[in-house]
Amino acid sequence: MAVAICAVTVVLPGAASAEPTAVAGNRGAGVERISVAADGTGADDNSVGxxxxxxxxHIVFSSSARNLTPDGTTGGDRVYVRDQRTGQTKRIGSYSPLQSPVITGDGAYVAYPVQWMNGDRIRQYQVSTGATASANCSAHSCNQPSLSADGRSIALVILFRQPSSGQRIEVQGWNGTVQTVANLHHTHSSRPSISGDGRSVAYQDGQTEDVFVWDRTSGTASGPVEGPTTGATFVQLSDDGSKVVYLSGSDTHVHDVRLGTAQLVPNVRGVAIDPTGRYLLYAPHHTNGPSLTLRDLQTGTEEIVSNQPASARTDAVSAGGRDVVFQSTADDIVPGDTNGKSDVFVRHFF
Structure with missing residues (x-):
């Protein structure tokens, strides 16, 4: 079925554990390196995001390595999708990403901003065919894409430079619809995050340090979710739209959209939440322990993702907390890691 984004350029047809052991593929619990060549050797340059x-x-990431696919590249960052079922890695597009790529819940589409002649553009790719489309940014720059589960809706930020600086957060649909989420009179990052069904968008006003949730049906935003007197930094909206993760001071808060209440996770930095809103990935503020930990928000139990220095971004946790992707320069997470570069890993819990 051929569908299109508005004004597209081309039609798109338990308890804490010790450092895990390595596994081949996703057969059972453990950790494996994802940024590898077809012969299993490590990437020859850095892989992140x-x-x-x-x-x-499916796992999407960017890398400046040239040996991840047989065709290779001539240098510069590129975007790759790893299919865990087939063990194949595919390069997506020929542009260097300006921000980390995002992938739809079904693994069918990838989007990321690229440098363009008259301003940055968001390119969206169909993974199976490589067909492309560009979001409608008019004569302005756009960035910070977030995709619904099927890719039919994309939340993005359009940046205005003239006559005065500012931004508009939009949701654009394949059916040609364009809805304004918010207009902000500054260029601080707003980090829009769209729910899997495309109905909700959470974002931050980086100037006032407030977090809001916009409902597509009513066309209105609620918030600030953290209250009127507390500063907050937005992290992520869960895929089902039920939970909003934000940071305030040295603590992480998980806001329940339906109940209007928040669960406090003290003295940690929330990094990502799983699609169901139950599992929180966080990093401690101190350095004398695990660098990444996964917490079950219902039971309070935790699992160590990595004891070695590591980092992760949003959308790093699969449903039910089964898998977590992260990056690290450590050379002792899996055997044979001798490339001396930042690699992408996935931690399987079962």
Whole structure:
């Protein structure tokens, strides 16, 4: 079925554990390196910025390595999708990403901003065919894409330079619809995050340090979710739209959209939440312990993702907390890691 984004350029047809052991593929618990060549050797340059689909099958990341696919590249960062079921890695597009790529929940589409002649553009790619489309940015720059589960809706930020600086957060649909989420009179990052069904968008007003949730049906935003007197930094909206993760001071808060209440996770920095809103990935503020930990918000139990120095981004946790993707320069997470570069890993819990 051929569908298109508005004004597209081309039609798009338990308890804490010790450092895990390595595994081949996703057969059982453990950790494996994702940024590898077809022969299993490590990437020959840095790989970063990974996200995983809810079912854990597809992982998207960027890398300046040239040996991840047989065709290779001549240098510069490129975007890759790893299919965990087939063990194949595919390069997506020929442009260098300006921000980390995002992937739809079904693994069918990838989007990321690229440098363009008259301003940055967001390019969206169909993974199976390589067909492309560009979001409608008019004569302005756009960035910070977030995709719905099927890719039919994309939340993005359009930046205005003239006559005065500012931004507009929009949701654009394949059916040609364009809805304004918010107009902000500054260029601080707003980090829009769209729910899987495309109905909700959470974002921050980086100037006032407030977090809001916009409802597509009513066309209105609620918030600030953290209250009127507290400063907050937005992290992520869960894929089901039920939870909003934000930071305030040295603590992480998980806001329940339906109940209007928040669960406090003290003295940690929330990094990502799984699609169901139950599992929180966080990093401690101190350095004398695990660098990444996954917490079950219902039971309070935790699992260590990595004891070695590591980092992760949003959309790093698959549904039910089964898998977590992260990046690290450590050379002792898996055997044979001798490339001396930043690699992408996935931690399987079962």
């Amino acid at each position: 990974a996200s995983i689909t809810p079912d854990g099958r």
